[in-house]
Amino acid sequence: VKILQRLRIWKELKRLEQKVREEPSPSSFVDLGQVYTNLGMIEELQRTAEEGLRLFPQSEELRKLVKFGKKKHLNQRITELRQHLNRSPHPERYNELAAFYLELGDFGAVQGTCEECIRRYPRNEGAHYVLAKARLANFYRDLSAREGLEAVRSLHRVIELAPKNPGALKLLADVMYRVGAINSTLRYLQRLLQLTPDDKDVLALQREALQRPLPREEDLDVLFHAVEAAGALANRPAAVERVQPRPGSDDSVVSVRDALGQLAELTCIHKATYIKGSRALVKGDIKDGKDGFLRVVRAVAKAAQRASRRMDIGNFSKGVIDGDFGHICLCCYGEVVAAALCDDAKQVDRVVSELQELVAESLYVDVGGGR
Amino acid sequence: MSAIREVLTALNQAPGVKGSAVVTGDGITVATELGPSLDCDVVAGLVSFLISTARRSLHEGELGTMTRFTMHSTNGKIVLVSLGDAFLIIYTDQFADLSRLQARFEDATAELRRLVQVNV
Numbered sequence: 001v002k003i004l005q006r007l008r009i010w011k012e013l014k015r016l017e018q019k020v021r022e023e024p025s026p027s028s029f030v031d032l033g034q035v036y037t038n039l040g041m042i043e044e045l046q047r048t049a050e051e052g053l054r055l056f057p058q059s060e061e062l063r064k065l066v067k068f069g070k071k072k073h074l075n076q077r078i079t080e081l082r083q084h085l086n087r088s089p090h091p092e093r094y095n096e097l098a099a100f101y102l103e104l105g106d107f108g109a110v111q112g113t114c115e116e117c118i119r120r121y122p123r124n125e126g127a128h129y130v131l132a133k134a135r136l137a138n139f140y141r142d143l144s145a146r147e148g149l150e151a152v153r154s155l156h157r158v159i160e161l162a163p164k165n166p167g168a169l170k171l172l173a174d175v176m177y178r179v180g181a182i183n184s185t186l187r188y189l190q191r192l193l194q195l196t197p198d199d200k201d202v203l204a205l206q207r208e209a210l211q212r213p214l215p216r217e218e219d220l221d222v223l224f225h226a227v228e229a230a231g232a233l234a235n236r237p238a239a240v241e242r243v244q245p246r247p248g249s250d251d252s253v254v255s256v257r258d259a260l261g262q263l264a265e266l267t268c269i270h271k272a273t274y275i276k277g278s279r280a281l282v283k284g285d286i287k288d289g290k291d292g293f294l295r296v297v298r299a300v301a302k303a304a305q306r307a308s309r310r311m312d313i314g315n316f317s318k319g320v321i322d323g324d325f326g327h328i329c330l331c332c333y334g335e336v337v338a339a340a341l342c343d344d345a346k347q348v349d350r351v352v353s354e355l356q357e358l359v360a361e362s363l364y365v366d367v368g369g370g371r
Numbered sequence: 372m373s374a375i376r377e378v379l380t381a382l383n384q385a386p387g388v389k390g391s392a393v394v395t396g397d398g399i400t401v402a403t404e405l406g407p408s409l410d411c412d413v414v415a416g417l418v419s420f421l422i423s424t425a426r427r428s429l430h431e432g433e434l435g436t437m438t439r440f441t442m443h444s445t446n447g448k449i450v451l452v453s454l455g456d457a458f459l460i461i462y463t464d465q466f467a468d469l470s471r472l473q474a475r476f477e478d479a480t481a482e483l484r485r486l487v488q489v490n491v
Contacts, residue, residue, distance in 0.1 A: 107466060142445040142465060228445070292432020296425070303424040304442055307417040311409065313462075314445025321425060324435030349470075 009039065026052065026059040033065045042076055045069045058266075060350045074100050091117060095126035102134050110134040125161035128154045129168060136171060140178075143231060144314060145224035148175065152220065166195050170202065177209055179223045180234030185209045201238075208238040231315040232334045256362045257281055260338075263354050268344035270326070273297060274358065275337045284341075293328070296321070297339040301332050318352055331355035336362065375486050379404035382479045387467025389447070392460045393483060396422055401457055401487065409462060418451060418460055441469065452480050454487045 016032040029052030036045040046069035053062040081097045084090075094117035101109040110130060117127035132154035139148035152175065158168040173188035189206045196202060212235070227233055256274055264272040264283035271284035271293045280294060300321060308316035321328040326343040329351045338355040342348060379391045383404055390405035398419030403411040425437050442449040448469065450461040459480055463469070469476075 144445050292429075292434050295432045296428040296434060299428040300421075300425050300440075303421050307421045308442060308444040308449075310417050311414055311444075311449070313447035313449070314465075316442055316444050318443045320439075320441045321429075321437055322439040322441075323429065323437040325429070 009035065013039070020048070020052075024052075024055055026056045026061050029056075030061050030065055033069070037068075037072065042069065042072045046073055060346055063350070071104060074104050078104075089120060091121040091124035091126060094121075094124070095130055098127060098130040098134075102130060102137075107134050107138060123161055125158045125165065125168075128157045128161070129165070132158060132168070132171065136175060139175070142314065142317070143228050143233070145221075145228040148179065148224045148227070149221065151175065164195055166192060166199075169195070173202070173205060174237070177205060177238065178233045178235055179220075179227050180212075180215070181218050181220060181223055182209055182212045182214055183218050184220075205238040208235070228314070230334065256358070259358045259361065263340060263351070263358065266342075266347065266351070266354075268342045268347040269351065270341045270343060272340040273338070274362065275301075275339075277335055293339075293341050296328060297330060297337060300328075301330055301337045301339070304330075305332060318356060320348055320352065327351075329355055331359050333359045338362075373402060375402040375483060376404060378479050378482050378486065382461065382475065385472050385475045387463045387472065388461060389464055390462045391479075393454065393457050393487060394418055394460060395457045396426075405460075405462060414460065414462075418449075418458060422451065422458060450476065452476065454480065454484050457487050459483055 013032075013035050016028065016035055019028045020032050029048055033045050033048050033052075036042075036048060046066075049062060049065040049069045053059065053066050056062055078097060078100050081093055081100070085093050085097065094113055098110050098113040098117070101107075101113060111134070114127040114131040117124060121127070132151045135147045135151035135154060138144060139151055152172065155168045155172045155175075158165055159172070162168070169188050169192045173185050173192060176182075176184040176188060185205070186209055189202060189209065192199070192202050193206070223234070260272055260274050260281055260283050263269060269284060271286050271291070272282070273286070273294060274281045275294075275298065282291075282294070286294065300319075301316075304316040304319055308314065316332055318329075318331045320330070322345075326341055327345060327348050328339060328341055329348060330337060330339045331352060336359050338359045340351050340355060342351045375393055379393070379402060382388060382391045383406070390403075390409060392403040392405050392411060392414065393401040394415040395401060396419060398415045400411055400415045403415075405411050405414060421440070422437075425440060429435060429437055436453075438453045440451045442451075443465075445465065447465050448463045448467055450459075450463070450469065452459040452461070461476060463472070
């Protein structure tokens with residue numbers, strides 16, 4: 001029976017492979033990917049998904065398939081590593097395992113693996129380093145003071161164990177600069193420059209840090225909590241700053257307008273807006289400032305920010321309102337709100353991530369124009 | 372334990388879900404299993420404010436009615452699902468994968484819609 005079943009699957013596989021070649025479409029790639037998954041052919045799954053996405057870059061299904069393939073591959077590697085670790089534990093393997101979990105975005109597993117490693121090998125700085133990277137990623141995503149401070153603690157431990165670890169010093173200098181701890185930034189940069197005197201990123205960060213005023217006192221706890229309360233970092237990344245348009249320049253407004261225009265070009269989007277304070281850039285079917293969609297976006301974003309803080313769950317960052325009208329996707333950051341009215345439920349995740357990108361890229365751009 | 376609370380307790384077993392409750396549009400708690408981290412009265416009041424703001428602005432903008440509102444915040448996510456006269460509130464941690472939980476939410480919503488119609 002098993003042989004017959006296998007033969008049937010192989011026949012189906014050949015049929016789908018042919019279909020992908022002769023009539024390529026997102027669904028034919030997804031179907032083929034599904035069969036590869038069932039057969040445990042993870043490399044083929046990844047290859048097919050990537051090939052499909054190259055042909056149909058707008059397909060959300062194929063994006064998900066690529067992500068799924070990557071996840072499957074990582075899970076396979078994780079299972080192998082876990083088996084290795086059970087047979088012969090080694091700190092390097094723990095670090096590798098934690099790095100895989102980090103790539104999967106499974107913070108709980110990163111933490112569990114690193115803690116297990118630290119218990120067994122307390123002097124292994126690698127586990128502290130991966131843990132710090134995971135916490136930093138959480139901090140930059142959510143601006144949670146607790147995550148930021150924990151990340152700094154883990155990085156300090158790395159430097160205690162390996163004083164010449166340039167990666168940890170760089171991450172520390174960077175996060176200190178982003179939260180406005182300029183004295184600490186300069187201190188870490190000095191140590192870094194002794195190790196890597198020609199590092200262009202380090203030199204750029206030093207240039208930027210030297211231009212900032214030096215605070216008399218520097219309480220990290222206060223600075224990280226100020227970032228959380230404001231919902232924004234004190235300084236933009238030094239490397240990005242060099243390529244970003246100057247605040248308030250015509251270029252900066254144009255870049256936000258262009259990004260909004262690109263978003264509105266998606267077939268599922270009817271209306272899109274970027275609001276900063278009382279000004280709004282709009283694209284799509286919006287006649288004036290009294291448009292119902294704009295009214296909903298303004299009112300709901302404000303109410304959600306207020307409710308979120310009062311409920312003690314931090315800053316409201318994004319949301320989706322579903323109803324008869326379709327889906328209103330919102331993304332907030334401080335006083336900036338980007339939103340779009342979308343009519344395709346399958347595209348909602350994509351629209352939200354595009355909005356997040358738009359808001360993130362525009363954060364330091366002063367929208368002087370608008371209607 | 373009431374049937375509504377049983378549904379909420381079962382929903383809270385889903386990965387990442389930290390609590391759930393059913394409140395009416397005007398902020399009266401029908402049943403709560405929100406857990407210790409959230410004050411039910413505060414949440415009911417704020418959710419009522421949020422729902423009334425969204426409904427009013429949607430009505431004024433002639434857009435129709437809201438069936439669901441998903442909020443992502445720094446330390447958690449809140450999903451509000453319309454049950455007709457009442458709303459189901461689902462509170463999850465910030466790492467919860469809502470797309471994976473979708474089926475659980477839909478089952479609970481269908482069951483609660485039936486129960487709330489009887490109870491409210």
